[in-house]
Amino acid sequence: MAKLGVRRPVAERQKRRRGKNAGECRRQEEDGLLTIERQAHDGRGVTRNAHGKTVFVERALPGERLIPAVHAEHRRYDEAHVRELLATAPERVTPHCRHFGQCGGCDLQHQALSAQQAHRQAVLVEQFAHHDLTLPDVELISCDDDRSGYGYRRRARLGVRVDHEAALYFGFRRRGQDMLFNIEQCPILVPRLEALLLPLRRHLDQLEAPRRVGHVELLQLDDQCCLSIRQLREVPGDIERWRRFAAEHQLALVMNIGRDDMTSHRLDNGAPLQQTLEVGQKREKVTLELSPGDFLQANAAVNQALVDTVLDWSAVTAEELVFDLFAGIGNFSLPLAAAGACVTAVEGRASMVESLRRNAELNGLSQQLTATRADLGEPQVLKDESLSKAGLVVLDPPRHGARSIVSRLAVARPERVIYVSCDPATLARDVRTLVDGGYRIERAAVVDMFPQTAHQESVLLLRRTDRTAI
Numbered sequence: 001m002a003k004l005g006v007r008r009p010v011a012e013r014q015k016r017r018r019g020k021n022a023g024e025c026r027r028q029e030e031d032g033l034l035t036i037e038r039q040a041h042d043g044r045g046v047t048r049n050a051h052g053k054t055v056f057v058e059r060a061l062p063g064e065r066l067i068p069a070v071h072a073e074h075r076r077y078d079e080a081h082v083r084e085l086l087a088t089a090p091e092r093v094t095p096h097c098r099h100f101g102q103c104g105g106c107d108l109q110h111q112a113l114s115a116q117q118a119h120r121q122a123v124l125v126e127q128f129a130h131h132d133l134t135l136p137d138v139e140l141i142s143c144d145d146d147r148s149g150y151g152y153r154r155r156a157r158l159g160v161r162v163d164h165e166a167a168l169y170f171g172f173r174r175r176g177q178d179m180l181f182n183i184e185q186c187p188i189l190v191p192r193l194e195a196l197l198l199p200l201r202r203h204l205d206q207l208e209a210p211r212r213v214g215h216v217e218l219l220q221l222d223d224q225c226c227l228s229i230r231q232l233r234e235v236p237g238d239i240e241r242w243r244r245f246a247a248e249h250q251l252a253l254v255m256n257i258g259r260d261d262m263t264s265h266r267l268d269n270g271a272p273l274q275q276t277l278e279v280g281q282k283r284e285k286v287t288l289e290l291s292p293g294d295f296l297q298a299n300a301a302v303n304q305a306l307v308d309t310v311l312d313w314s315a316v317t318a319e320e321l322v323f324d325l326f327a328g329i330g331n332f333s334l335p336l337a338a339a340g341a342c343v344t345a346v347e348g349r350a351s352m353v354e355s356l357r358r359n360a361e362l363n364g365l366s367q368q369l370t371a372t373r374a375d376l377g378e379p380q381v382l383k384d385e386s387l388s389k390a391g392l393v394v395l396d397p398p399r400h401g402a403r404s405i406v407s408r409l410a411v412a413r414p415e416r417v418i419y420v421s422c423d424p425a426t427l428a429r430d431v432r433t434l435v436d437g438g439y440r441i442e443r444a445a446v447v448d449m450f451p452q453t454a455h456q457e458s459v460l461l462l463r464r465t466d467r468t469a470i
């Protein structure tokens with residue numbers, strides 16, 4: 001049986017990460033007082049010290065006066081945390097989570113939600129300015145019914161590790177480090193998932209071989225909650241224990257066994273995993289069925305607001321040709337098809353293309369939705385002629401953006417482009433290509449998908465400036 005415990009950070013590893021010759025707090029006297037001038041993209045406070053060197057200070061807000069403790073020195077900047085806070089900003093609030101500051105997940109719990117939102121808007125404007133692009137007023141897409149910024153995250157992956165002294169760790173990575181630490185709470189999770197953390201930890205401790213568990217994933221859907229276990233090697237007794245745990249807590253159970261086997265097996269006989277969206281003025285339901293491992297946006301309520309925005313901005317007409325690129329399981333494709341468009345949905349992962357096809361059938365939209373598997377990193381994957389006939393292209397790529405696809409769009413020139421992005425830097429770079437290709441930015445918004453963290457979701461509507469197509 002594993003021993004629960006808290007392992008101290010390994011001093012050697014810490015030292016290496018802290019940069020050259022850095023002794024914690026060593027320079028605090030020299031650095032003296034600092035006043036934070038602005039906030040960096042990752043949420044840290046930024047200022048210059050008495051020697052003119054830039055200092056990034058963790059969990060410090062613009063306007064705050066403090067004595068820093070430098071924990072990493074670099075040639076051009078220092079990294080510090082707050083040793084003593086002397087004057088606080090009005091936007092400073094008390095974090096809800098006792099792990100805040102230690103946990104690598106959240107960056108902004110010390111800042112009021114409205115100030116976090118203003119910060120995200122400023123980050124977007126700044127990224128576009130780097131590319132000589134000016135944005136129209138940046139709108140905010142958030143969730144109307146809950147303004148707390150907590151209790152929203154519907155999926156999470158928690159690591160499991162047993163060290164050489166048999167101490168069990170179940171949680172997230174420590175801030176800036178690879179190592180896991182034990183978590184007792186995570187108030188950004190939806191309450192049903194947060195309530196599972198302690199039972200899961202107790203359960204892991206009772207397993208025959210907890211070191212054979214790689215990680216645990218939790219997913220909350222409309223009425224179902226799903227537990228996925230990454231089991232590094234099969235331990236039959238433990239699989240039975242997981243079944244009993246899942247039954248006791250009314251969870252769908254998915255198992256993924258072996259280091260290389262990426263296939264997931266559903267171990268309970270429950271209903272298929274499903275999530276619904278509401279579409280249009282009549283709020284008609286669209287059902288998204290998903291397989292374990294399929295992508296799902298992290299925040300259900302804000303995702304619904306994002307889907308509503310995409311439909312509203314796109315103003316699709318009946319039979320209009322639409323491409324949904326990086327389509328996942330059809331989060332945008334299905335609502336667009338339900339609104340009357342003829343949608344070609346393109347996705348790279350085979351399992352999600354299957355889910356897309358199944359979802360088109362499930363919602364009676366097979367006539368209007370074609371799901372295609374393609375690698376959108378390959379420039380020739382889409383034909384210019386079909387792209388140029390499209391009234392709308394929606395794209396929602398991963399963090400590295402859609403460099404080759406936007407080059408194709410700049411040539412094929414479909415009438416409207418809606419670009420949903422989780423990285424404002426690659427978004428600005430790609431939009432520069434579109435603007436150079438004859439598009440103008442009509443609307444821009446930040447999407448409050450990940451409150452309390454420095455992650456940023458944005459959406460833009462672009463329109464072709466003239467009607468000359470290839």
Ligand SMILES: C[S@@+](CC[C@H](N)C(=O)[O-])C[C@H]1O[C@@H](n2cnc3c(N)ncnc32)[C@H](O)[C@@H]1O
Nearest residue numbers: 295326327328331347348349375376377396398
């Ligand atoms: C941010 S998710 C968006 C999914 C979907 N639009 C949604 O809102 O749920 C990005 C999607 O792009 C897919 N993807 C990543 N790289 C790709 C590539 N090179 N070609 C095609 N699809 C890719 C991923 O599998 C994932 O489903």
